[in-house]
Amino acid sequence: MxxxxxxxxxxxxxxxxxxxxxxQDKYSVLLPTYNERExxxxxxxxxxxxxxxxxxxxxxxxxxxxxxxxxxxxAEQLEKIYGSNKILLRPRxxxxxxxxxxxxxxxxxxxxYIIIMDADLSHHPKFIPEFIRKQKEGNFDIVSGTRYKxxxxxxxxxxKRKIISRGANFITQILLRPGASDLTGSFRxxxxxxxxxxxxxxxxxxxxxQMEMIIRARQLNYTIGExxxxxxxxxxxxxxxxxxxxxxxxxxxxxxxxxx
Amino acid sequence: xxxxAQWLWALALLGSAWAALTMGALGLxxxxxxxxxxxxxxxxxxxxxxxxxxxxxGYRVATxxxxxxxxxxxxxxxxxxxxxxxxxxxxx
Numbered sequence: 001m002x003x004x005x006x007x008x009x010x011x012x013x014x015x016x017x018x019x020x021x022x023x024q025d026k027y028s029v030l031l032p033t034y035n036e037r038e039x040x041x042x043x044x045x046x047x048x049x050x051x052x053x054x055x056x057x058x059x060x061x062x063x064x065x066x067x068x069x070x071x072x073x074x075a076e077q078l079e080k081i082y083g084s085n086k087i088l089l090r091p092r093x094x095x096x097x098x099x100x101x102x103x104x105x106x107x108x109x110x111x112x113y114i115i116i117m118d119a120d121l122s123h124h125p126k127f128i129p130e131f132i133r134k135q136k137e138g139n140f141d142i143v144s145g146t147r148y149k150x151x152x153x154x155x156x157x158x159x160k161r162k163i164i165s166r167g168a169n170f171i172t173q174i175l176l177r178p179g180a181s182d183l184t185g186s187f188r189x190x191x192x193x194x195x196x197x198x199x200x201x202x203x204x205x206x207x208x209x210q211m212e213m214i215i216r217a218r219q220l221n222y223t224i225g226e227x228x229x230x231x232x233x234x235x236x237x238x239x240x241x242x243x244x245x246x247x248x249x250x251x252x253x254x255x256x257x258x259x260x
Numbered sequence: 261x262x263x264x265a266q267w268l269w270a271l272a273l274l275g276s277a278w279a280a281l282t283m284g285a286l287g288l289x290x291x292x293x294x295x296x297x298x299x300x301x302x303x304x305x306x307x308x309x310x311x312x313x314x315x316x317x318g319y320r321v322a323t324x325x326x327x328x329x330x331x332x333x334x335x336x337x338x339x340x341x342x343x344x345x346x347x348x349x350x351x352x
Contacts, residue, residue, distance in 0.1 A: 042337075045345055046341065124334065153325025155328065162324050163317070166320045166321045257263050258263075
């Protein structure tokens, strides 16, 4: 396959003074999945397309939490199609949460940069080359996708959802002054060691976990770059924003407000 | 210092400045017009902060981009992906 060729021979020789070993950057995508048999092949296809078009060295680590819908079987087929050096299956027995999924995936990641994103097609891989460009431009520790800036935006949200999202974002900005415009999004690029450090420090779950990552990053003086993204709400499957989500978001927000 | 502590400090500072001025604790003889403005000032500030918040959120909701193009692009890529994967032997 063409992408394999690209990874063996670096597309451009990049010599950086001050770096000991001028090795090529490699990007590991962590894809936690639960019941994503419809979306997984599509997201992987889009990822492979995006990476091989821009000649980026990559691997995709699929962390499936024992989905009953056969996501794992689909993942195994993808591994056969694209090769086990590109698609790494690192499943877990049962649903154990996002934070631990990242820890689990990180153990196997061989890239020096990590990309985290949702596997439900709401995050489009076409933005990854922009993330990488942004990271190099400012030598950032983290590059975060943002729905709230520039050409960023959403698709498939009704007025109520938009009001909740903008309102929650406004309150968060006022209370926490985080230095990034999209705290609850989860499409981000991290230096590997930065992500490792941040996960160690973070205690919350769900939406708040993504928020806490940025808040801790600010505390540890990591730099954050931002890239506007379009967020296309789940094509297949149910989008989740219930009363419970809002209550736990507010709880998490107040906890961070009082403790950081 | 936590964000909560920062807020409490700022509120305490402003609150005590306001209290000192309205109670005349500093021994300043403020003209009565100033007094009249000063007394309801916190309420005014609260109301204008509320208006600012509503205005900002409202404006941002109204200008939230609807990414129709992105959704269409994704749909066509999904078709392409399915066809390509099926050709490579993927069983959906």
